[in-house]
Amino acid sequence: MLRMSTLFLRTLRDDPADAEVASHRLLVRAGYIRRIAAGIYSWLPLGYITYRNIERIIREEMDAAGFQEVHFPALLPKEPYESTNRWTEYGKDLFRLKDRKEGEYLLGPTHEEMFTLMVKGEYSSYKDLPLIIYQIQTKYRDEPRPRSGIIRGREFVMKDSYSFDLDDEGLARSYDRHREAYIKTFTRLGLNFNIVSAMSGAMGGSRSEEFLAPAATGEDTYVLCNACGYAANVEAMKTHIEPFEGNAPGPIEELDTPNTPTIDSLVAVMNEKFGGGYKASDTLKNVLLMADGEPISVLVPGDREVDLKRLEANLPGVKELRLFDDADFAKRKELVKGYVGPQDAKRFGLKLYADPRIVVGSHWITGANKLNRHARFVTHGRDFAVDGFVEAAEVRAGDGCPQCSKPVIIDRAIEIGHIFQLGRKYAESLDLTVLDSEGKSRVVTMGSYGIGVSRAVAAVAEQSHDELGLVWPMEIAPAKVHIVATGKDDAPFDSAERFASELESYGISVMLDDRREASPGVKFKDAELIGNPIIVIFGKSLADGKVELRVRKGNEKREVALTEILDEVRSLINV
RNA sequence: CGGGACGUAGCGCAGCUUGGUAGCGCACAUGGCUGGGGGUCAUGUGGUCGCGGGUUCAAAUCCCGCCGUCCCGACCA
DSSP states (O other): ETTTTTOOOOOOOOOOOOOHHHHHHHHHTSSSSEEEEEEEEEEEEHHHHHHHHHHHHHHHHHHHHTTTTTOOOOOEEEEHHHHHTTTTGGGSEEEEEEOOOOOOOEEOOHHHHHHHHHHHHHHHHBBGGGEOOOOOOOEEEEOOOOOOOTOOEEEEEEEEEEEEESHHHHHHHHHHHHHHHHHHHHTTTTTEEEEOOOGGGGGGOEEEEEEEEOOOOOSEEEEEEETOEEEEEEHHHHHHOOOOOSSSOSSEEEEEOOOSSSSHHHHHHHOOOOOOOOGGGGBBEEEEEEEEEEEEEEEETTSBBBBBHHHHHHHOOOOOOOOHHHHHHHTTTSSSSOOOOOHHHHHHHHHHEEETTTTTOOOOOOOOEEEEEEEEEEEEEEOOSSSSEOOOOOOOOOOOOOOTBBEEEEEEEEEEEEEEEEEEHHHHTTTEEEEEETSEEOOEEEEEEEEHHHHHHHHOOOHEEEEEOOOOOOTTSSEEEEEESSSSHHHHHHHHHHHHHHHHHHOOOEEEOOOOSSSSHHHHHHHHHTTTEEEEEEGGGGGGGGEEEETTTEEEEEEEETTTTTHHHHHHHHO
16 A cells, blocks of 8 residues: 555655656656656656556566567677677767776667577577567667657667567568557557558668657657548658649740749749749759768759658668758859759759659749749650659648548657567578578568557656646556545544555555645645546545545546445446 | 757755845745645754856856756657
């Protein structure tokens, strides 16, 4: 039983100055966590109970799915990470340290290498596969900017599993098993979530989905179609394409457009010249970028910006992408800033990409590659050809859904899980092979599946709180029932004690506010801030044989006869 | 790494402009009143004013450097 009279807890009346988001503010105020350094937090008793409840649910679901738990050190030698090149690739995000003999070590940011090597050390036959193992482990990443309390920390707990299969079909099955297990897990955690298509990114691999918990304070932006259920990370969103309808225009017509280096000024000049009717979306924006040191040109409609993150995610193999700067323009005099058009890309030796909206047959107003000159009727397929289409333009709310063409919405969310098919990258670099049924050596294919355990505490808090405090789901709360005794007589305290013991005899967890000196107001405020789902008050109505029952979610309250309160509470909890 | 804000008691803040005894609220301790919404009165405890250097008779306050924290952006298996 958690007794408020002795519980190691001090609630705060004021929001901490360094907390912005609700979960951070409330977890600190209610005495669940305390900051130790940027992105590093301690768990106090209430927080640790809550954290362990979440961890327990995740573990139960992983075990139920047939996955096996292992545990690795957080302190790791650098050699395995050199084999996969991540000792260098991870750069400054890696916490590195040396032992007394100057040997180099790291604090594990993720454990692909360890899993792969562990399997390699034990297994060598296809008969041992499939295998799925997981860990729940503290991870360390020296994030450039930790933020939002425990949503993005430098030390955090993650559940991650890895699947090992002989072939793609096996990998697909392991992936689906995780998908199912994750749906069950997050449902039990009481989270609202969407499963969205994601980019597998630098890790390679074929299929990838994120589990996103919608929250205004989330860091991830995703697209959702309420009509057909399509959901995708902004980077992975596919453009809905309308084929070009209309007649082929006349030949390219060059125009004098003095002093019009921007889309806005170009539209104004066109409308002045031709008596109106031109919009920014009739113009073609030619964005020049440096991709790993190579100049490329990307075409987007004039009314849209290039989304660099989206573009980079959709240009496979490109590691560094940035816009042309003045120095780049100075080096390439033929590229006139503000007057670039795709017509001469070949001649300029530029790789030319187009957003999918720039369909073949469409014609545009664009730069003439001469200062103060633009051109119209510049037609894709006739006047220029692209090296490829690439998702480049920013996504906007109201854009067409790629599946059903209805307008999509854009929302923010916290990434709580990510599943993806890794493929053979790690198995190859660490030489994880098994013999197949014909005695031939085959590289194993892997999947990687993560859940942010400590982040899930914040995600639940983020989705489940009100102006008074936290509102925990039943399975997660520090205690299912929060009993408050008020008054100066012994009667309500004695009665509350008996009730608490009774509940415990049914296996119901209880927090009892048995503080004699605290005023009723303080106890009510604390109960609301702490957020246990059921509150029972032993106070002035006890004289009439009644107690007050409150349900924290919605703050509905009613009087219940003392003789009935046990049954009432048990039915609310289903015990 | 770019932009912005900040660092004074466990927490939230004032004091700094114009240099001179370090202050308020919460929390904490003791006592009284109160006892269904963070109540009240009284008396207290608690401070390397982020760190280092400089100016000065004298620095929380002015100057220089560093460190740390938060927010926006870049970044984020």
